Amino acid sequence: MSSTASKPARTHAQTGPEAADWAERLRVANINPRTGLATDYLNHFNEAVMLLEMIPDMPECAEDFLTWSPLSYAEHFTASNFKARDLAIEAYEKADPNVRARFDHITQTLHSILTAVGTAMREVEKDQTRIKLAEQATLWVQPLIAACGGIIHGGADADVETIMAN
Numbered sequence: 001m002s003s004t005a006s007k008p009a010r011t012h013a014q015t016g017p018e019a020a021d022w023a024e025r026l027r028v029a030n031i032n033p034r035t036g037l038a039t040d041y042l043n044h045f046n047e048a049v050m051l052l053e054m055i056p057d058m059p060e061c062a063e064d065f066l067t068w069s070p071l072s073y074a075e076h077f078t079a080s081n082f083k084a085r086d087l088a089i090e091a092y093e094k095a096d097p098n099v100r101a102r103f104d105h106i107t108q109t110l111h112s113i114l115t116a117v118g119t120a121m122r123e124v125e126k127d128q129t130r131i132k133l134a135e136q137a138t139l140w141v142q143p144l145i146a147a148c149g150g151i152i153h154g155g156a157d158a159d160v161e162t163i164m165a166n
Contacts, residue, residue, distance in 0.1 A: 026091055029084030036095030037103060037152040038088045044076045045107075045145050048114050052141075055134035059127035062134070066118055070111035073104075103151045110144050113137060 023033035031038040051065040073092050077085040092100065117137040121130050149155075 025087065029087050031084065031088055031091050032152055032154060034154040035099050035103075035152055036091035037099070038077075038082070038091075039149060039152050040080065040082050040088070041073055041076050041107075042145055042148055042152075044071055045110050045114075045141065045148075049138055049141055049145070052117075052134040052138045056131045059130060062121050062127075062130045065134070066121060068114065068118070070115060073107070099151060103148060106144050106148050106151070110141055110148075113140050113144075 026033040026036065029038075030040070048065065048068045051061055051068060054061040055065065071079065074089045077088045082088060095103075114137065117133050120133050124130060124133070
């Protein structure tokens with residue numbers, strides 16, 4: 001675990017009771033106080049995976065997957081019913097820049113993969129090809145979603161290149 005992942009997400013001005021109050025607000029809102037990130041954002045990617053996993057049994061679900069579109073962290077929470085959505089966005093903005101950069105790198109990779117798979121699915125006509133694309137995409141994205149979860153929970157640094165090589 002990196003040392004930055006163990007510090008509560010807060011501005012430099014917060015100390016003592018302010019920092020404790022901030023951490024408690026995050027904890028109550030289901031936002032990790034150490035990282036300032038919420039697992040609710042992973043639902044954005046889990047939705048895409050769920051649709052991809054349905055395609056082998058129901059190829060017509062490819063059309064549903066094609067309606068999925070990338071959302072940034074702030075866009076996801078702005079559009080969500082998450083009770084503390086404004087707090088989630090604020091905590092993300094105040095999160096340690098190194099933690100946020102690692103997290104953003106992986107989420108951008110997820111968006112790139114899912115967008116490329118969508119583009120490829122639009123270009124092919126055979127259900128079997130869409131099924132193969134869906135199966136391969138699922139294998140690529142699930143470890144990346146897990147890596148995002150690790151970052152959210154303050155785990156060890158995630159290396160996208162290592163994850164994708166396995």
